[in-house]
Amino acid sequence: MGHPSSDPQVTSEAKTADESEYDPSLRFFDIGVWRIILEKTPGSSIQTMRGIFRDAPTIFRLLKDFYHLGPGLFMLMVFSKVWQSLEALILLELSSRLLGTIEHGIRTGHPDVNGIFRALAVRLFCVVLAAILKKLSERGEMVLEGRSELYFENWILQHKLRQGVTPGQEERSGVTAKVAWDTLKNLFSVGGHVLEIAGGLSFLFRLSTSNSEGPIFAALCLTKPILTILFTPGLWDTPHVMTHINEDWKRVKNLRSLGTKSYREEVISGDLVGYLLTELRGLMDKLKHTALDYPAQIWEAEQSVIISIIKSFAEDLPMVYYATNAAFYPGRLSVTSIATLQQASAGLRSSFGYIRYLAERFKSSISNTKRLYALEALKPNVKDGELAYPLPEQEKQKGMSFELKDVSFTYPATQTKEPALKNISCTIKAGQLVVIVGANGSGKSTIIKLLNRLFDVTSGSILVDGHDISSYRLSDFRRAAATLTQEHHIFPISVKENIGMGYPKEVGNESLIETAAKESGAWEVIEKFKNGLKTELRPYNWAFGAHVSEADETPLAKELKKLTKTTEVSGGEKQRLIAARTFMRFESRKISFVTVDEPSSAMDPEAEYALFSNLRKRREGKTMIFVTHRFGHLTQHADLILCMKDGAIVESGTHEDLMTNEGEYSKLYNIQARAFQMPTGSS
Numbered sequence: 001m002g003h004p005s006s007d008p009q010v011t012s013e014a015k016t017a018d019e020s021e022y023d024p025s026l027r028f029f030d031i032g033v034w035r036i037i038l039e040k041t042p043g044s045s046i047q048t049m050r051g052i053f054r055d056a057p058t059i060f061r062l063l064k065d066f067y068h069l070g071p072g073l074f075m076l077m078v079f080s081k082v083w084q085s086l087e088a089l090i091l092l093e094l095s096s097r098l099l100g101t102i103e104h105g106i107r108t109g110h111p112d113v114n115g116i117f118r119a120l121a122v123r124l125f126c127v128v129l130a131a132i133l134k135k136l137s138e139r140g141e142m143v144l145e146g147r148s149e150l151y152f153e154n155w156i157l158q159h160k161l162r163q164g165v166t167p168g169q170e171e172r173s174g175v176t177a178k179v180a181w182d183t184l185k186n187l188f189s190v191g192g193h194v195l196e197i198a199g200g201l202s203f204l205f206r207l208s209t210s211n212s213e214g215p216i217f218a219a220l221c222l223t224k225p226i227l228t229i230l231f232t233p234g235l236w237d238t239p240h241v242m243t244h245i246n247e248d249w250k251r252v253k254n255l256r257s258l259g260t261k262s263y264r265e266e267v268i269s270g271d272l273v274g275y276l277l278t279e280l281r282g283l284m285d286k287l288k289h290t291a292l293d294y295p296a297q298i299w300e301a302e303q304s305v306i307i308s309i310i311k312s313f314a315e316d317l318p319m320v321y322y323a324t325n326a327a328f329y330p331g332r333l334s335v336t337s338i339a340t341l342q343q344a345s346a347g348l349r350s351s352f353g354y355i356r357y358l359a360e361r362f363k364s365s366i367s368n369t370k371r372l373y374a375l376e377a378l379k380p381n382v383k384d385g386e387l388a389y390p391l392p393e394q395e396k397q398k399g400m401s402f403e404l405k406d407v408s409f410t411y412p413a414t415q416t417k418e419p420a421l422k423n424i425s426c427t428i429k430a431g432q433l434v435v436i437v438g439a440n441g442s443g444k445s446t447i448i449k450l451l452n453r454l455f456d457v458t459s460g461s462i463l464v465d466g467h468d469i470s471s472y473r474l475s476d477f478r479r480a481a482a483t484l485t486q487e488h489h490i491f492p493i494s495v496k497e498n499i500g501m502g503y504p505k506e507v508g509n510e511s512l513i514e515t516a517a518k519e520s521g522a523w524e525v526i527e528k529f530k531n532g533l534k535t536e537l538r539p540y541n542w543a544f545g546a547h548v549s550e551a552d553e554t555p556l557a558k559e560l561k562k563l564t565k566t567t568e569v570s571g572g573e574k575q576r577l578i579a580a581r582t583f584m585r586f587e588s589r590k591i592s593f594v595t596v597d598e599p600s601s602a603m604d605p606e607a608e609y610a611l612f613s614n615l616r617k618r619r620e621g622k623t624m625i626f627v628t629h630r631f632g633h634l635t636q637h638a639d640l641i642l643c644m645k646d647g648a649i650v651e652s653g654t655h656e657d658l659m660t661n662e663g664e665y666s667k668l669y670n671i672q673a674r675a676f677q678m679p680t681g682s683s
């Protein structure tokens with residue numbers, strides 16, 4: 001496959017128009033709703049062989065990892081695969097001996113009773129042994145697969161978290177532990193089939209030396225596999241990129257997604273169901289003659305019927321040959337050798353047919369495994385330093401001091417042209433309470449992220465107590481910082497652990513947890529839960545009813561409903577629970593820097609006021625930075641207000657200074673104040 005010009009759906013006009021979009025070494029063709037992009041000169045077999053050698057270290061490492069997960073289980077799996085590959089041939093050999101002895105007995109009229117029973121006993125022994133081995137290896141495989149899932153998932157998590165907050169390519173493309181297991185299975189399948197083919201060929205070769213018809217017969221057996229290699233659509237084994245090009249199909253996908261949980265409420269309350277269904281019906285009409293299947297499938301379906309007939313005929317060639325032989329030269333082939341050759345050739349044909357597919361599957365799984373192991377090489381997105389925190393002189397200091405010098409920052413992999421921060425310079429003294437205000441998108445949260453070392457600056461520098469922020473050990477720095485933002489979540493574990501994890505050493509200390517929950521306003525929420533602190537919000541909860549529908553009223557259906565029930569909280573309640581973790585963090589007594597970024601957007605004014613007041617009460621020994629749009633009650637306590645606009649600090653000072661300035665800050669402040677001063681009835 002891979003002949004774009006022969007595809008009826010590609011017009012030459014469309015091709016020239018679009019080809020400039022791609023690298024000159026690439027070509028493309030459209031099929032069904034797809035566009036397939038591939039290299040103009042596909043890799044040669046030599047390149048493929050080189051690829052296999054290149055993959056050798058990954059294969060070796062994978063085998064080593066699995067061996068260490070369970071040496072006994074691994075060896076059992078290897079032995080079982082070798083046996084499985086040769087089992088059919090061994091049994092065939094035994095059957096052929098048995099049939100030969102029987103046939104000889106029939107011809108001569110003197111059956112070799114001992115010989116027949118000996119052959120039968122050996123065959124039965126092998127069958128029983130094979131069944132025992134199969135059961136043992138199935139159980140062993142299950143255990144090894146479980147261990148692989150546990151080991152590789154932990155390994156992946158560790159390396160992804162080490163990388164930092166920017167998800168890497170691997171995360172986006174979803175590398176999971178299953179990749180390793182699949183590769184091992186595929187490797188064993190390919191190895192097993194190679195062994196099977198080698199065994200099958202040597203079997204035929206041996207028969208051919210004892211039988212003059214053998215070589216011709218062996219050659220006929222190979223006709224079908226050779227034709228398959230020559231005429232099978234090559235898309236399966238050609239590196240290619242696929243994308244949907246059909247706008248109608250893309251729209252179907254987009255519109256269908258509106259039925260999912262995230263959009264459902266808006267679609268129903270906005271009375272959009274009718275619109276949605278009408279649109280989808282229209283699209284169905286437009287697409288009714290378009291193939292939606294996987295491209296290789298479409299290609300195969302479009303293949304010439306002659307090729308299919310030739311391929312099917314090739315399959316029957318060995319049978320035609322020995323049937324003709326039997327008709328014209330009845331003495332040449334014995335019934336036993338016909339049956340044996342027939343079975344051996346059928347086995348060989350199916351192994352040949354399958355090996356290509358297996359090799360492809362293996363190639364793709366080994367490339368996934370390479371991506372998995374590549375996680376190890378991922379560098380953290382922020383630089384780790386060597387300086388300990390706190391240094392002896394910092395022990396006595398109350399809070400961290402910051403100096404931002406000409407800081408600019410652009411988010412990695414962003415599509416926007418403008419940097420998020422532009423040439424920012426300012427000084428924050430140790431122990432100060434700072435409030436950052438400004439319009440949406442002005443860069444407030446970005447500053448908080450840089451100060452928390454979630455990203456490194458693009459240019460300029462940030463000094464913490466006189467040393468560059470990147471020179472500190474990340475783990476030390478993080479231990480001294482507490483953050484609370486609108487992006488924080490409730491973890492899918494108990495409420496107690498959710499709060500306790502603020503200070504992992506005291507994760508089981510219920511009295512500290514209760515105090516923290518009271519300070520954040522979460523205690524009254526927890527008191528409402530039937531299971532109190534033990535309540536789990538959105539835990540991992542999997543229950544499935546086979547042939548049981550939740551709509552039924554049966555005891556099983558009720559049980560299923562009970563199992564899938566979750567505890568729900570409101571947005572504001574959720575924020576109170578999350579904030580409790582920060583108060584718990586204060587208990588470590590090591591916190592010298594606190595950032596609070598809009599954690600109360602869903603809280604009622606009273607809860608928000610209480611949260612900010614309680615946070616302020618804990619400011620002793622800490623530098624605290626708040627980001628908030630509703631800043632009225634905070635800025636009056638602030639030692640420093642930074643007012644931002646379009647990624648720059650446009651004003652800084654105290655509330656009084658900035659009100660006197662009558663600039664951006666006083667404008668924002670007055671808008672908020674005016675809302676409360678409006679006389680009744682005015683709009």
Ligand SMILES: Nc1ncnc2c1ncn2[C@@H]1O[C@H](COP(=O)(O)OP(=O)(O)OP(=O)(O)O)[C@@H](O)[C@H]1O
Pocket residue numbers: 411412414415416419420438439440441442443444445446447
């Ligand atoms: N993860 C990100 N990747 C790319 N760009 C981002 C990212 N986060 C923010 N930005 C961009 O950086 C700029 C500053 O965003 P930032 O979140 O700092 O603004 P903000 O002042 O906190 O806004 P808001 O008041 O709406 O929370 C915006 O233009 C935003 O689109």
